[in-house]
Amino acid sequence: MNFVIVLLALLGSVWLLAVVEGWTTTGRLRPAAPLLSGLAHLGRESIVPRTPDRVFFETAPVLLLIVAVLGAAVLPLAPTLVIADLATGALFINAALAYVLVALIMAGWGPNGAYAMIGGWRFLGQLIAYAMLIVMPITAVAMRAESLVTTVIVGSQDGLWNIVYQPLGFVLFFIAAMALAFRAPFDLPTAPGELGGGVDAEYTGVRLGVLRLARLTLVITLASATTVFYLGGWHGPLLPPWAWSLIKTLAVAVSMLLAGRYLPRIREADLMRWCWTLGIPLALLNIIVVGLLVLVVP
C-alpha cells in the first residue's frame, strides 16, 4: 500500500515539476503538456545509432529511473508512509544514487557517439567533485539524529530543523545534490551548448521519454532527501504530515530548477577545485561544529 502511495506521490511531483519547468521556459502554464509530450515520445520513432553497445544503450535510461525510485524508497512522506524504513536508510540513499554514475556511463558508452561518450566520462569527473559533499553533510545529519534511519532523522528535527542547526551542511548538500542530479549549472554531462545534449544526444522516442522521466524523478528524489535531512520532513503546523513533505519537496525541486536558469554552466576545472579546496574543508568544519553542538547542547 505504502509503495503505491509513495509511487503516486512521486509521479505527481514529477508532473508538477514538469509543468513548472515548462512554465519557466515557455512562459505558459499548460498542465497537460508533460502528459502530451510523454505520449508524443511514445509515438515517435526511437532510433538506435550505428554499432551501439546495445545492452548499455537499452539499460541506461531504465537503470536511471530505477535508481531514482530506489532512492525515494527510503524517504518518508509521513511517520509511517515510507516504502522501506531501513536501519541504514541514510547510507542506502547514497548507495542508490551512486548508480546514477553507472547509468550515465552506460548512456555515454552505449550509443557509440563522441558527444555522448565525453558526456558520460565527464560525469565521472563530476562525481569525484560532488561525492564527498553528499556523504559528509549526511554524516553530520546522522550525528545529530544518532541514527541512520530516515524516520528517526526527521524525528530528531522536531522543534529545530537541520537547516537552522547546520546551515553550512544544508548549503553544501543542496549544491552537491544539484550536481548529482546534473541540473544546470552543473549539467556538464548533457550541456546542450557544449556537447549538443551529451548523454541525451543519441536518445530518441520512447527511450528519451524514459530518460527525461528518470531525470525529473531524480530531481524529486534529491529534493525529497533535502527535505528529510534538512527541512524537517513532515513537520509543520495545520496541514497533514504528507502534505508538508510534498510542499517542501516541491519547493526545493523548483528552487533547484530556477537556480540553474540564472547561472551559466560551471567549468569542470572550477567545480573540481572549489569542491576539493573549499567544499570538503567546509564539510569537515560542519561535522566538527555539529559534533560540538551535539555534545554541548543537551
Next chain:
Amino acid sequence: MTLVLIVALVTGAILFGIGVYGALSQTNLVMIMMGVELILAGALVNLVAFWRFLHPESYSGQMFVLVVMTVMAVEMAVGFGVAIARFRAKGSVEMEEAGDLKG
C-alpha cells in the same frame, strides 16, 4: 542453517577461483586488478557468512570485512598509480612487455 552457510561458502570459493583464473591469465594490468578484486570479493562473501552463521555476537568479523574493503580501495589506488606511471613511460600496461622489470 548449515545449508545457507555452505551455499555462501561455495559461492565465495567459485568467485575466488574465477578471480585466480583472471589474475593469472590476463595480460593487462587493469584486467589483473579485476581478477584480484574478484578474489577479494570471494573472501568478503566468506567473511560475512562466517560472521553471520558462526559468530554473530562478535563484531570483529564485520570489522574485518571493512578492512578488506579498505584493501580493495588501496589496491585500486596504488594499482592505477603504477599503471599511469608505467603507461607514461612505456605506452602500455601489458604484462608481456614488462620483461624489463625483471631484476
Next chain:
Amino acid sequence: MYAQAFFVAVFGLAAIGFGVVVFRTSSMVRSALALLFSQTAVGCMFLAMQTEFLGVLQIMMMATEMSIMAIFMVMFMMDPGGMGGMDMTHQKRFSIGAGVVAAGVAIVVAFWADWGPVTAEAPDAAMQTRALGMELLGRSMLIFETAGITILTAMIAATAVAIPVQTTANIADKEDTE
C-alpha cells in the same frame, strides 16, 4: 531458512555469472561494469544474509570504484570497444587449472570442515549498525584508524607515482619536441 538459502543462491549465481562475463567479453567497459554488477550481487548476498550495513556499503563503494576502473580500462587497453576481437590472455591452460584447483579445494574444505553449531537468528539491523559503530570506536579503533591512514598514504603515494617526473632530462626532451 529455505527462503534465505534461495536468495543467497540467486545472488551468488548472479555474482558468479557476472564474474565469468568479466573475462569472457572483449569490450572493456562491459568487462568493468560486469565486475561492478558482480560486486553488487555480492552486496545483495550480504543483505540476504541479514548484514545490512555491510551490504549497503559494498553496493555503494563498488559503484564508484568500478566506474573508475572502467575509465582506466578504456584508457589503457588497446582495443577498449572489443571491435577487433584481440586475444588478451596468456598461459590459459595453467590459469584455468589454477582457478579450478583453488575453487575446488575451497569447496571441498567448505563441505568437509565441521563448522559446529550454526546460529539461526541474526541481530536486527539497527542493533548491528550500533554494535559495529561501538566496535569501530572501541576495541578495533586502532585497526580502523590504521585503515584510514593506509588509504591516505595510498592516495598520496598513488598521486606521487602518477604525476610526471620533472627531471632535467625530461624538460630538455620536452623542449626538443616543441
Next chain:
Amino acid sequence: MIEVTKDLPRSADGLAMDWMEVPFGPVFPGLPGGLKLTLTLDGDGVTEGQATSLVGMINESEEGKEIDAETFIERLASAMPLASVSYRLLACLAIERAAGLENDSATDQARAVALECERIASHLGWLAQTGRQLGFAWLTDRAATLQLEIRRASGKRLVELTPALQALAARLGRTPLLKSRLKGIGVLPSGTAGLSGPVARAADDAGDAWARLWQRLDEIITSLDYIKATGEPGLPVLRNIGRGSGTGEATVETPRGEAQLSLILEHGQVKSYRLDTACSHHIGLVAKLVEGRELGDALVAVGSLDLSPWEVIS
C-alpha cells in the same frame, strides 16, 4: 614504446591516447549556424581545431556580368543576415562615392543612427547566443527579447529601453560563475595582427572572453548615448546616382569589426567589387584559441569572437 601506442600522438599529460576528430556544427546549439568547427579531441581537451564557414560569400563577381546598383545592395544586404544594415550602408556608401556624390549630413546622420541601432541588436544577439552556449537560460531569453524590441524600435523607443539595457549589464556584472567562466579564456595578446571591432578593442584590455563581453556591453551603452544625442534612425537607401561611373571605396565599422568594400561602377552598374570583412580574419584565430584548451573553454573562446559565418569571405 610498443607497437600499438608507438605512433599515437602524446597528449599534454604525456599519455598516448586515441584522439578523435569531432565536428561541431554547422548546426550546433552553442555555435552560430553555418559555422563548422572541427576539433581534434583528446578526451575532454582540444588538441587542435579549425573553423570553416559553410555559408560564406565568394569574393568574385562573375566575369563580365554587371549587376544593377540597387540589386547589388539588396544582394549584399541579404547575404549578411546578421548585419544587413551595415552592409547595406557599406554598399550605398561605396556606390555613391563611385558615382561621385557628395556626403549629405542629414542622411549620414540617420544612417549612422541605424548602424548604431544594429550594433546594439547584434551585440544582444551575441549575448543570447552566449547564453545558449553557457546554458544561461535567463540571459538567452532576456537578450533575445530586447534584441527583438530594438530591431522594431524607433529612436524614441530606444531611449526608453536604456534602463533595461543598463540593468542587463549590471545583472551580468553580478552573476556568479560568469566571471570565472570567461576570465582568462580565449586570450589574444594585444599585438595580434588582423583584429578589428570589439575583439580588437578588448585586446588592449585583457584580451579574453570576459573583456570582450564588457567591451560589447560598453558599446551598447555608448551607441545608446549616440542615438540619444542624434535622433531617428533611417534605413540606408541609395541616393540617385544616375548613370555615373567611377571607382569607389568605403569602410564601415560593422558590429563585428571593420568591413571594406571597393567597387568599379560603370553606367550605374557594378562591374566588379572587392569585399573585406573582420570575420574573414577572425576565423583564422580559432586554431590558436582552441589549442590545448578544455572543450568547454574552447567553445567559449570561439563564441567570444562573435563570428558570423556569412561574413567570411573566401
